[in-house]
Amino acid sequence: MHLHNTLTGRKDVFTPLDPNRVTMYVCGPTVYSYAHIGNARPAVVFDVLSRVLRARYPRVDYVRNITDIDDKINAAAVKEGVDIRVITDRYAAAYHEDLAALGVARPDFEPRVTEHLPQILDMIGRLVDSGHAYAAEGHVLFHTRGFADYGQLSKRDEQSLMAGARVEVAPYKRHAGDFVLWKPSSEDQPGWDSPWGRGRPGWHIECSAMAEALLGETIDIHGGGHDLIFPHHENENAQSVCAHGGKAFARYWVHNGFLNVNSEKMSKSIGNVLLVRKLLEQAPGEAIRLVLLTAHYRQPLDWTDDVLAEASKKLDRLYGALRDLADVTATPNRPAPAAFVAALEDDLNTPQALAVLFELSRDANKATTPDARAAAKADLLAAGRLLGLLQGDPADWFAHGDAAEGLSPALEAMLAERVAARAARDWAASDRLRDALAAEGILVEDSKDGQRWRRA
Ligand code: AMP
Numbered sequence: 001m002h003l004h005n006t007l008t009g010r011k012d013v014f015t016p017l018d019p020n021r022v023t024m025y026v027c028g029p030t031v032y033s034y035a036h037i038g039n040a041r042p043a044v045v046f047d048v049l050s051r052v053l054r055a056r057y058p059r060v061d062y063v064r065n066i067t068d069i070d071d072k073i074n075a076a077a078v079k080e081g082v083d084i085r086v087i088t089d090r091y092a093a094a095y096h097e098d099l100a101a102l103g104v105a106r107p108d109f110e111p112r113v114t115e116h117l118p119q120i121l122d123m124i125g126r127l128v129d130s131g132h133a134y135a136a137e138g139h140v141l142f143h144t145r146g147f148a149d150y151g152q153l154s155k156r157d158e159q160s161l162m163a164g165a166r167v168e169v170a171p172y173k174r175h176a177g178d179f180v181l182w183k184p185s186s187e188d189q190p191g192w193d194s195p196w197g198r199g200r201p202g203w204h205i206e207c208s209a210m211a212e213a214l215l216g217e218t219i220d221i222h223g224g225g226h227d228l229i230f231p232h233h234e235n236e237n238a239q240s241v242c243a244h245g246g247k248a249f250a251r252y253w254v255h256n257g258f259l260n261v262n263s264e265k266m267s268k269s270i271g272n273v274l275l276v277r278k279l280l281e282q283a284p285g286e287a288i289r290l291v292l293l294t295a296h297y298r299q300p301l302d303w304t305d306d307v308l309a310e311a312s313k314k315l316d317r318l319y320g321a322l323r324d325l326a327d328v329t330a331t332p333n334r335p336a337p338a339a340f341v342a343a344l345e346d347d348l349n350t351p352q353a354l355a356v357l358f359e360l361s362r363d364a365n366k367a368t369t370p371d372a373r374a375a376a377k378a379d380l381l382a383a384g385r386l387l388g389l390l391q392g393d394p395a396d397w398f399a400h401g402d403a404a405e406g407l408s409p410a411l412e413a414m415l416a417e418r419v420a421a422r423a424a425r426d427w428a429a430s431d432r433l434r435d436a437l438a439a440e441g442i443l444v445e446d447s448k449d450g451q452r453w454r455r456a
């Protein structure tokens, strides 16, 4: 298996430290608002990676944290006049609902920062004791000049590291690039007692401490969106390596590219932020998931107005092949086809894997003998399982179509008109409407339960 490693800048052969226990840590959401479709991208990408790893190794410990201490959370709580817990519980629950709709399995561990204060304080203490961090004015700061490899992950030199630091340098910092491990809280801010006074942890130390607590000092894979490389991952790496006497922190750093909307960065000021829950009103979660897998995870992904309809059509084809195999039982214990697995094991090449999946559906349509049809069904289901697709009942997928989701009002009106025409036994009108709908790519069928439609 190969994975692109941000640390080495190339595709490396993946060999876990312990083949009996692969460890993976992915930075999870800061829970102060609903997840947008960009937030869903790393969740889906690393869900697929965990599936591929689980198929290959006997045990995978996958950690995705919930950041429930953060100044944006504090601001949201102040605005609503509630405890931060109200905010974080609400949006953590919403995150789980949204991801479940996209077929994302729960990670093995989902630590919350508020449940790891002792571990965070312990790690800060070790960094202070070893001279890698210093206390100043109620803060504890990481001494970046004391770590020779600082900048290695993000490939930044001294100058760009400084440019990345805050423009206005706090007076208590020894160097502009030093970052906060602990900061003081005012009376009205959430805070925890510490040897440096009442305060709260910085964002970076939270992940270092939770990764150590659940996975140990050196982990196999660390993931997240590429915006996290600097400063978040650079700083996590510095803290963990220094707290562990120079031992490597993560052996493979894996970063997904960004998702843009109509070629623009999603932003509140442009007003083009697409929330997962809004998209779920337009299309089934499986279609949204498929869109996210159409681009290679390292490439940017452009979300445009037609991606959901295209993904729905593709799923019509795949579920159509499965529906035609409804009368056979899939061959038991048949592994996913080698070409399909090879694509995913080649740095998670999902576009290639999807191309193989469509080939499998064409093969399935051509299969005639009972054995060949049973094998084709097994192949489709096993490949689909690795991508987190096609695990539903084909009838349910097509029932979604009946709900007319994603259809234009004009097409919906034509469907309704045809139902009315048939009720009035106006067969000529019914046929005319069927042809007109077919020209629009909507195929209608009449069953004993009434009119059904699917995309051509
Ligand atoms: P946050 O809650 O902002 O820390 O983000 C959670 C995860 O979503 C991180 O791994 C980010 O890198 C990732 N992320 C945020 N925006 C996007 C985007 N537009 N495209 C892809 N990933 C994103």
Ligand code: ZN
Pocket (backbone or CB within 6 Å): 026, 027, 028, 207, 232, 236
């Ligand atoms: Zn993190």
